[in-house]
Amino acid sequence: MQDISYNKRFEYNWDVPFKVTLGESYFRFLDGLKNKKILGNICPKCNGLHVPARPFCDKCLVEITKWYETSGIVTIESFSVTYVKFLGLPDPPHITGIVRAENAVTSFLHQIGGIPYDEPKELDEKTKIGMKLKPVWAEKRIGDIQDILYFTPVDA
Template identity: 35%
Template sequence: MTTDTTPRTITTQRVHWDLDYDVHLGRTWGRFMQGLTDKQILANSCPECSRVFVPPQAYCESCFVATDQWQELPPEGEVEVFTVAWHGFRGGPKPPYAIAGIRLDGASTLLMHYVSGLDLSDPAAVAEQLPPGTRVRAVWAEERTGQILDIAHFEQI
């Protein structure tokens, strides 16, 4: 048996990239984002299984068919799940903040978004403020530019 006495070399290195880039939204997400500028939450549905997608999808993940039937959903729904971010990241909101999976009325899928109006000072008490089934509604940004933050956040009804 031999013992390796070769000095170890560094195998990782911290790298920081500060990138600005444009993302092509495509027809489906482009229509969704355009709707947000008009205070509309647009969803599409599968012609085979009738699932309603928000955010919209170009194809149904179950039936593999185009989802080209569009409808406007109300800006209200129920929280199904949430988490609180206690640590921030560059370009993000100041922590702590809550993010919830919201099933908008009429939707089959969840829309992830910020929920405001919670007392986040006591981590143990947060779950009591936002139990599953809590009704919330979208609060629109004053200036809308075709981005998901055209919905500034959701608040409890």
């Protein structure tokens, strides 16, 4: 048996600030979200569609300058259902998904929501890889990735 008389609680935290300068491509992508547009760009060499837009193609290493407005519909590549509260994330249960816009060569991480359930555990089964999703937009949009609140099934 442990002698709990020795037990002691230590309060400790790391408050870590993050700062990043976006550059033109990411700025233009985020600025598009203000107008409910999900913008990508197309590599002049391999014709690969990049969503979110990128400054250069990581395959061809050439600058990407041709812009493209996607339909906003994305497909689930992979997902994870979270049942515990984590800093900076929505209240559980919530679904984090890797989604791909149209035939993009890149995919990105966002929240998936609006899937009905009675018990949280059902979300494991009800969320499907390959599911088509559409964005749900924030009322007030400021040019941030969270201008998209989450992606929800197209037929919901």
